[in-house]
Amino acid sequence: MGYQLTPEVVRGTRDLFAAAVHQRQALIQTLTATFDQAGYDPIELPLLEHRELYLKKSGDDLIAKLYHWNQGGRDLALRPEWTASVLRAVISGMGDAPIPLRLRYAGPVFRYERPRRATYRQFTQVGIELIGAPGPLADAEALGLAVTGLRELGIQQWTLTIGHIGVIKTLLNSLGLPERITSALTWSLERIRSKGLDAVKQQWRDDDDDLPVDLASLAHLADQDLETLLLRVLPSLGVRLDSGGREPQAIIQRLVRKLRRGDDALNLDRAWQLLSALTAARGSAPDVMQQMRELCQEYTVAPDALDELQTTLTLLEAYGVPADQIVLDFGMGRGLHYYTGLIFEIDGADGLQLCGGGRYDDLVAALGGRAMPAVGFAYGLERIVAAVAPAEIAPVKSVLVVGDDHGLVIQAAAALRQQGYRTAVDLRQRSYAANLNDARRREMSHLALVSVDGIQLRDLNEQKPQ
Structure with missing residues (x-):
């Protein structure tokens, strides 16, 4: 019996027909016109990229959702987000362009997500990247533009939630922990918020128990020497280093990080206490800023990053962003590991996230370019469609x-x-x-x-x- 084709759409994707397409095109046109008026130039990029581009700083959560394969000896991936692709294009083709660069984009991305309301495995991001501009002036421009775009679409009920990875890392660094552990703790914040502190601590203990070999006898080696040795020895012992879409080097670094945890047990306990305090720091800007200044004083940390954040909040008044629609949340991590400073999300009236972004000052250099500060954001078009009433789209x-x-x-x-x-x-x-x-x-x-x-x-x- 021959194979019977079933003409159905792949799970997590959709067919869109005339009315839906017209609505999406109108929304994209409104947003891109808003960006264009603010001086942002369009950029179009391939859907297909080298997988390595997303293994540098994206984080385990995004890496696990990559659509990737090897063809002709090349490790390729479908674009899961725009920022890394835009920076790759800037490094390779816009090295002589005057800075700051203001770039805008609109197009599909692919992630192996669990399909649910307004969340698909193929979806469209519409956003901007502001490259080469540091500090509060650029942060405020990005935030102000994100809010302006929603207003142009007729979306008036929203909440802007702001966090700051730089503040979190500065506080954790005061504990004297290795950078790798500090980074891992920082990106545990999202899981602490969703699963609770005890569950995340237990996961760390379980991870330590799951090490494929006993590394205690090698603990005297420097990190780099230990990584080199493990890269050579583990494959010969039958340990696979090519699972989950992550590079062998990244897997080895994670093993070494786990090995070093035992050296820092006391400070790790203090780190859990700090993370618990951070996840509790959520609310109106004045109240949370006071909490965070007290926390900086407790851990003997200079409040420079908080001062910059306060400047950004003040500038948002000039962009017409109401203070009562702003929430500060220092338990927010956003999942992508390339963020270095301010991060933010904008939720609609029903709590559906419409937009997200932040500052990523180290990513250009990590991808092979010269060090350059940058900030950006993207709307999820499918989320925007869900938030905009069809009656608000002009009939044709x-x-x-x-x-x-x-x-x-x-x-x-x-x-x-x-x-x-x-x-x-x-x-x-x-x-x-x-x-x-x-x-x-x-x-x-x-x-x-x-x-x-x-x-x-x-x-x-x-x-x-x-």
């Missing part, structure tokens, strides 16, 4: 043009297009009544009957010829 004037003389029909259709109508012509030579029924089924706004005497235009909503 559309007309079906019919008549006995097809030459006149063609000319009339061209004339109507010049007047702003979206036109289609009758190609089946049907009766007037049949074409009238067809136009209504297609939800067209008008029917045009063409003769030597002219064009009779009928508004299908008013039932009167014009």
Whole structure:
């Protein structure tokens, strides 16, 4: 028996038809026009990238969601987000461009997500990257532009939640822990918020128990020497280093990080206490800023990053961002490991995340370019569609043009297009009544009957010829 094709869409993806496509195009046009007015130039990039591009700083969560494969000896991946791709293009093709660079984009990305409301495995990001501008002035521009885009779409009810990876890392660094452990703790914040502190601590203990070999006897070696040794020895012992889409080097570094945890047990306990305090630091800006200043004082940390954040918050007033729609949350991590400073999310009235972004000052250098500060954000178009009422999208004037003389029909259709109508012509030579029924089924706004005497235009909503 031959294979029977089942013509169904792949799970996590969708077919979109006329009305949905028109709505999406209108939303994209509004957002890109908003970006363009703020001086952001368009950029178009391939869907296909070298997988290595996303292994540098993306983090385990995103790496696990990559669509990737090897073809012709090349490790390739479908783009899971735009930022790394934009920076790759800047490094390779815009090295001499004046900075700051203001770039905008709109296009599909792919992640192996669990499908749920307004969350798909293929979805569209619309966003900007501001490259080469440091500090609060650039952060405020990005935040202000993200809010302006929502307003232009008619979305007035939203909450802007702001965190700061730089503040978190500065506090953790005060404990004297190795950088790798500090980084891992920083990116545990999201899991602490969703699963609770005890569950995350237990996961760390379980991870230590799952080490494929006993590394205690090698603990005296320096990290780099230990990594080199493990890269050579573990494959010969049958330990696979090519699972989960991560590079062998990254897996080895994680093993070494686990080995070093035992050296820092006391400070690790203090780190858990600090992370617990950070996840509790959520609320209005004045209240949380006071909490964080007290925390900096407790851990003898200079509040420089908090001072910059306060400057950003002050500048947001000039962008018309209401203070009562801003929440500070120092338990937010956003998952992507390339963030270095301010991070943010904007949620709609129903709690659905519409937009997210932040500052990533180390990513350009990590991808092979010269060190350059940067900040950016992206809307999830599918989330925006869910937040915008269909009635807010302007209807399109559309007309079906019919008549006995097809030459006149063609000319009339061209004339109507010049007047702003979206036109289609009758190609089946049907009766007037049949074409009238067809136009209504297609939800067209008008029917045009063409003769030597002219064009009779009928508004299908008013039932009167014009």
